[in-house]
Amino acid sequence: MNPKVKEFREYREKMNEKIxxxxxxxxxxxxxxxxxxxxxxxxxxxxxxxxxxxxxxVLRCDDCVKYHLETCYNIGLNTDQIMEAFSVANLVGGTIVIPHTRRALEYWEALQEE
Known part of the structure; x- marks a missing residue:
């Protein structure tokens, strides 16, 4: 498992349990x-x-982006579909979303390494 994916999943699970x-x-x-x-x-x-x-x-929540990317991956969405969603987010949110798109694509690729 990709370390980025593993770290996010473990942290999310641990903190959700605590909350x-x-x-x-x-x-x-x-x-x-x-x-x-x-x-x-x-x-x-x-x-x-x-x-x-x-x-x-658009709201620039990297944890939320990772959560939704994981679900999109698990339900079978493909890279073309994800890239179109990224394009909508960048249009609506403006160029301030570009750094989040970078991290999102990096995480999407990490999911695909599994």
């Missing part, structure tokens, strides 16, 4: 809403994940 172990009802509900939002509905999970990826890039 959820504090038994805060609001945080648990937010996590639940997040999970349920990306389920199949009028929009497919693929469409929702691409929207989440673009929004995360």
């Amino acid at each position: 959820l172990s504090k038994n805060n009802l609001v945080i648990k509900r937010i996590y639940n809403i997040d999970t349920n939002t990306y389920q199949e509905g009028a929009l497919s999970t693929r469409e929702k994940e691409l929207m989440g990826l673009v929004a995360s890039m």
Whole structure:
């Protein structure tokens, strides 16, 4: 497994466990809403994940970008589809998104090394 992918997964899992172990009802509900939002509905999970990826890039949240890239990878999206999502994010977010696109592509390539 690529070290970048391994490090992100382990850290995310460890910290999510710690956060959820504090038994805060609001945080648990937010996590639940997040999970349920990306389920199949009028929009497919693929469409929702691409929207989440673009929004995360525009908001410049690298952890969120990695999360959505992992899901996109796991549900079978390809590099051309990801690059089109990147192009939408750069159009909407402007050139400030370019550094996040670099890191996103680096992480996407790391996922593909698995």
